[in-house]
Amino acid sequence: MSLCVLKNMPQLATETANLKPSRSSGGTRTFLKTVLLIVAIALALACLDPLLSNRELFSPYAFRILMLIGINITLAVSLNLVNGLAGQFSIGHAGFMAVGAYTSAALTYYVMGYPHGGILSTLWILAAMIVGGVAGGIAGFLVGIPSLRLRGDYLAIVTLGFGEIIRIIILNVDAVGGPRGFSGIPYLTSFFWVWSTALGTIALSRNLVTSTHGRALMAIREDEVAAQAFGINTVRYKVAAFVLSSSLAAVAGVLYAHYDTYLNPSSFGFIRSFEVIIMVILGGMGSTSGAVAGAVIVTLLPELLRAAAAVRMLLYSALLIALMLLRPQGIMGHRELSWKQIQSLFLRQRRRAKA
Amino acid sequence: MKTVLRLENVTKSFGGLVAVKQVNLSLNEGELVGLIGPNGAGKTTIFNLITGVYRPDSGRIFLNGEDVTGKSAFQMARLGVVRTFQNIRLFPALTVLDNVRVALHTRLRPNFLGSILHTFGSARQEQAISEEAFRVLKVFGLEHLSDELASSLPYGQQRRLEIARALAAKPHLLLLDEPAAGMNPRETSELMQLIHQIRDQFDLTILLIEHDMRFVMGICQRVYVLDYGEVIAEGPPEQIRTDPRVIEAYLGEPLT
Numbered sequence: 001m002s003l004c005v006l007k008n009m010p011q012l013a014t015e016t017a018n019l020k021p022s023r024s025s026g027g028t029r030t031f032l033k034t035v036l037l038i039v040a041i042a043l044a045l046a047c048l049d050p051l052l053s054n055r056e057l058f059s060p061y062a063f064r065i066l067m068l069i070g071i072n073i074t075l076a077v078s079l080n081l082v083n084g085l086a087g088q089f090s091i092g093h094a095g096f097m098a099v100g101a102y103t104s105a106a107l108t109y110y111v112m113g114y115p116h117g118g119i120l121s122t123l124w125i126l127a128a129m130i131v132g133g134v135a136g137g138i139a140g141f142l143v144g145i146p147s148l149r150l151r152g153d154y155l156a157i158v159t160l161g162f163g164e165i166i167r168i169i170i171l172n173v174d175a176v177g178g179p180r181g182f183s184g185i186p187y188l189t190s191f192f193w194v195w196s197t198a199l200g201t202i203a204l205s206r207n208l209v210t211s212t213h214g215r216a217l218m219a220i221r222e223d224e225v226a227a228q229a230f231g232i233n234t235v236r237y238k239v240a241a242f243v244l245s246s247s248l249a250a251v252a253g254v255l256y257a258h259y260d261t262y263l264n265p266s267s268f269g270f271i272r273s274f275e276v277i278i279m280v281i282l283g284g285m286g287s288t289s290g291a292v293a294g295a296v297i298v299t300l301l302p303e304l305l306r307a308a309a310a311v312r313m314l315l316y317s318a319l320l321i322a323l324m325l326l327r328p329q330g331i332m333g334h335r336e337l338s339w340k341q342i343q344s345l346f347l348r349q350r351r352r353a354k355a
Numbered sequence: 356m357k358t359v360l361r362l363e364n365v366t367k368s369f370g371g372l373v374a375v376k377q378v379n380l381s382l383n384e385g386e387l388v389g390l391i392g393p394n395g396a397g398k399t400t401i402f403n404l405i406t407g408v409y410r411p412d413s414g415r416i417f418l419n420g421e422d423v424t425g426k427s428a429f430q431m432a433r434l435g436v437v438r439t440f441q442n443i444r445l446f447p448a449l450t451v452l453d454n455v456r457v458a459l460h461t462r463l464r465p466n467f468l469g470s471i472l473h474t475f476g477s478a479r480q481e482q483a484i485s486e487e488a489f490r491v492l493k494v495f496g497l498e499h500l501s502d503e504l505a506s507s508l509p510y511g512q513q514r515r516l517e518i519a520r521a522l523a524a525k526p527h528l529l530l531l532d533e534p535a536a537g538m539n540p541r542e543t544s545e546l547m548q549l550i551h552q553i554r555d556q557f558d559l560t561i562l563l564i565e566h567d568m569r570f571v572m573g574i575c576q577r578v579y580v581l582d583y584g585e586v587i588a589e590g591p592p593e594q595i596r597t598d599p600r601v602i603e604a605y606l607g608e609p610l611t
Contacts, residue, residue, distance in 0.1 A: 204471045211470035211481065223447075229406060231429050233429045
């Protein structure tokens with residue numbers, strides 16, 4: 001699945017191609033190509049949607065894992081923008097996810113009600129995603145402005161504190177269920193929305209990484225003083241990355257809320273934040289494809305180990321530790337999986353098969 | 356002649372230590388001026404004051420006649436004051452090309468939304484940035500290393516890259532903090548030529564800190580001498596070389 005995701009990425013190959021002037025002449029052509037690709041991917045997802053959500057054709061268990069992988073990819077890739085790309089260690093991602101989940105759930109539960117009919121539920125979830133994303137972005141802005149002046153450990157502590165504050169606020173708001181949890185949220189999330197969000201997040205992230213703004217963020221990660229000496233308003237850039245990241249995390253929260261139809265504050269504690277950090281570090285800090293790989297592994301591994309029953313979580317931790325010892329830079333390190341690499345891999349295999 | 360930079364009675368102290376005391380300094384357009392003095396005399400502090408890393412405790416700083424006291428580092432960079440660092444500060448995990456491209460970032464005023472959506476405008480801008488970066492690398496003979504990581508370059512080339520990166524930002528005023536530090540005599544004389552060449556080619560005003568006296572005396576039109584945070588002498592190299600205060604504080608007696 002993860003391979004398929006990466007193959008569908010239009011921006012992956014353009015990183016080096018950008019430098020060649022010949023490419024720019026076909027501006028409209030590349031634009032058309034991109035639009036066609038987006039339409040094709042959306043159509044493919046829309047076609048897969050009824051197949052996968054059919055309980056007779058596809059097991060609900062596998063479907064659930066597929067959905068969780070999509071949501072976790074969105075979380076990991078968005079966290080990677082702050083932790084990997086801009087090099088700011090934030091550990092409050094679950095807090096932003098909770099902001100999106102709870103605001104959108106309150107909106108659909110209290111204001112919009114249960115939709116009747118397919119087109120309405122599409123509009124509902126879209127509205128929920130937009131409202132949740134904006135709420136997450138605002139939360140990210142409010143937290144980012146004061147805290148991104150801090151560095152390293154201090155920023156980590158502030159973001160950790162923020163995540164806990166959000167959780168405790170939710171615990172004390174009775175309208176969203178408080179400690180009992182929030183139940184009765186309409187089921188609106190579909191395979192289509194989860195995976196188009198995941199792919200969209202990957203696309204945004206790749207665009208940012210290969211853009212001049214992405215470079216500015218990396219410069220901040222590498223040497224903040226030098227970045228500033230070259231005209232980069234470091235606080236502003238860090239806040240921008242933070243807002244984008246928290247807003248995407250909030251959208252993941254929206255999808256999660258309307259998938260599970262039940263929210264509990266305990267699922268947004270710092271353990272959840274750490275889980276996302278594990279995905280990013282495991283995959284390789286600063287690498288988008290690494291974050292994707294990390295999300296897939298961290299979601300799948302505990303499931304694959306179900307056979308081990310009692311020692312399952314022990315094995316899971318041991319495997320994570322082993323991976324980190326063997327590859328401390330993460331699975332992908334700083335590198336990216338690109339369309340060209342995949343192509344050349346296939347070509348090589350074909351050549352080998354011919355020989 | 357037009358004055359590019361003027362420091363008026365600038366003072367900066369850290370706790371009880373007065374690092375820079377009532378310094379007056381001015382640079383005319385197109386001048387190449389040296390700033391020398393023993394270690395700890397406050398040379399780098401002056402750089403940090405000019406580039407907005409520190410805020411002066413008192414005194415004013417003028418850039419092209421405009422009061423820029425208290426502006427932050429990124430604002431000064433956008434006003435055309437660009438520097439290199441004493442202890443090279445490249446972006447180590449970025450490629451040589453990307454190091455230069457970062458410097459071009461603010462020159463083109465890119466738009467964040469355009470970047471994440473990868474719009475036409477941003478793609479075209481990206482192209483312009485890359486072309487310009489290659490042009491600058493070529494001037495410095497680094498274009499064949501464009502894909503190498505900055506941290507993998509040998510020391511001398513890292514210094515070169517730092518200057519290349521600074522020039523990519525199109526400065527009006529370039530501050531070089533010990534550009535020849537750690538270079539052998541051949542590299543130093545190459546660097547001297549390079550600095551002359553870029554000053555003419557890029558219409559620059561340059562202020563440089565250097566300990567290599569042959570370098571300073573050979574290249575600078577005027578020299579400021581700093582000791583314990585104060586300017587103890589100022590003038591053309593020939594005059595500085597024979598100034599008794601400078602000899603006492605810094606140069607020492609010539610071997611005869």
